[in-house]
Amino acid sequence: MASEEVKKEILDDLKRAVIEFDEDLAREASNRALAEGVDAYEAIMDGLAAGMEVVGQLFEDQEYFVPEVLMSADALYAGLDILKPHISQDDARKVKGQVVLGVVQGDVHDIGKNLVKMMFEIAGFTVHDLGVDVPLDKFVEEQLRTDSDILCLSAMMTTTMMGMKPVIEAVKAKNPKVKVLVGGAPLTSEVAAKLGADGYSDNANNAVLEAIRMVSSLRQL
Numbered sequence: 001m002a003s004e005e006v007k008k009e010i011l012d013d014l015k016r017a018v019i020e021f022d023e024d025l026a027r028e029a030s031n032r033a034l035a036e037g038v039d040a041y042e043a044i045m046d047g048l049a050a051g052m053e054v055v056g057q058l059f060e061d062q063e064y065f066v067p068e069v070l071m072s073a074d075a076l077y078a079g080l081d082i083l084k085p086h087i088s089q090d091d092a093r094k095v096k097g098q099v100v101l102g103v104v105q106g107d108v109h110d111i112g113k114n115l116v117k118m119m120f121e122i123a124g125f126t127v128h129d130l131g132v133d134v135p136l137d138k139f140v141e142e143q144l145r146t147d148s149d150i151l152c153l154s155a156m157m158t159t160t161m162m163g164m165k166p167v168i169e170a171v172k173a174k175n176p177k178v179k180v181l182v183g184g185a186p187l188t189s190e191v192a193a194k195l196g197a198d199g200y201s202d203n204a205n206n207a208v209l210e211a212i213r214m215v216s217s218l219r220q221l
Contacts, residue, residue, distance in 0.1 A: 002036035010038055014047025014079055019054050021071035023078040030082035040086035048079045052119070066111060073118050080121075100142045101152035102130030104163045109156035112183055112201075116152060125150075136163050140170045143178060155184040161191070168196040
């Protein structure tokens with residue numbers, strides 16, 4: 001079992017690897033965490049995810065932009081690939097939930113969706129990514145099949161945004177407990193409310209920040 005000093009050093013390296021887009025360091029620190037007996041869940045949440053929180057703040061301060069966030073994500077995934085298989089069943093149950101997400105029919109803008117997907121995965125959710133140009137009934141079908149806790153719909157055009165309403169109505173009619181989050185440039189809080197959504201983000205930046213905040217709150221549990 002690693003000493004507190006060694007553990008702190010490993011967690012700091014994991015955090016720094018994500019902030020500095022260093023995939024090699026992420027792999028090296030992840031392997032060292034396992035070799036030294038650092039809990040894999042702790043390494044993910046207090047190392048990799050903690051680094052992503054810093055990236056989120058840099059993003060909010062406009063010091064980092066989408067390309068930097070994506071490079072940070074590559075480093076994060078490099079570590080996750082090593083650590084995730086070693087999460088205990090008890091820890092796996094700590095953060096439970098399923099998310100279905102996709103870009104609505106007629107729309108192929110997926111940067112925001114991909115960033116949000118990444119953050120849900122970091123938080124330990126099982127993500128069912130339907131991709132882009134998704135037929136509206138496919139969202140309903142997949143939500144019911146998976147009994148997911150959250151359904152995320154993305155659209156970057158006003159014309160495609162309107163397709164969200166029938167999806168939300170159909171899903172809520174069959175599963176009133178599901179939380180529906182909508183995202184995309186044409187949306188406002190008023191529009192999201194009229195569509196029947198439980199939450200919204202008007203751009204990829206805010207979607208990333210909301211997802212990072214979600215991870216932060218989960219780390220406090």
